[in-house]
Amino acid sequence: MAVESFSTASVMDLVPRQSSRRSHAVFVALQREIVLGDLPPDSALTEMELAQRFHCSQSTVREALMQLSEEGLVKRLPHRGTLVAPCRTEDARALINIRREVECGYLERVLANAGRGLVGQLRDELDAMRNAARDGDEYRLSVHDRAFHTALFAAADLPLVVPILTRCLIHNHRYKIMNSQPNRALEETAERHVPIVEALRAGNIDHLRAVLAHHISTIVDFGPDLTGRPCA
Structure with missing residues (x-):
């Protein structure tokens, strides 16, 4: 499934965009899953798996993860990858x-x-x-x-x-x-x-x-x- 056709397309334009449309689509999709709890706290996110899922490059995924990190929704840890942030x-x-x-x-x-x-x-x-x-x-x-x-x-x-x-x-x-x-x-x-x-x-x-x-x-x-x- 191409990232442009992902189910969050109906709300993509509602979320302020700070990146390319492709990385923004990944960002919104992951934001949605984290906010709704579909991706629970401490879930591991790998750039390769996300790139395969969204049919995009790892650099596109990396850009989306950086935006999520700025919101505090994920933690990007050196040598440990990216984890969904806690919800305490x-x-x-x-x-x-x-x-x-x-x-x-x-x-x-x-x-x-x-x-x-x-x-x-x-x-x-x-x-x-x-x-x-x-x-x-x-x-x-x-x-x-x-x-x-x-x-x-x-x-x-x-x-x-x-x-x-x-x-x-x-x-x-x-x-x-x-x-x-x-x-x-x-x-x-x-x-x-x-x-x-x-x-x-x-x-x-x-x-x-x-x-x-x-x-x-x-x-x-x-x-x-x-x-x-x-x-x-």
């Missing part, structure tokens, strides 16, 4: 705390810089999450979820901080997926973003901070439904 509770807790500090700490800048199109952009990502949930596509939902939060924070105009947030986001999603029960409530996952959009639209910074902090803190345990209700 301790790391998840630390990343959630960092993410909450990043996303909630600069909302004054978000509201000051947010253009009229930001609410519409977030609603588009929310609708895309709903569609992915209805299709049962958890990976595509996670891609749009990450895009939602990245777009919201981008309004703070702190570009050097964005890579920190994006790493937190992908590892939060991976931990949540790998530690949730089967038949996860994907539609509820999408709807959890409604209070964020509404608080942003209203321009209420205290409510936005409270709703966003709750959203992040309950990424694994959803907690009470805040949709349509003011936050205490």
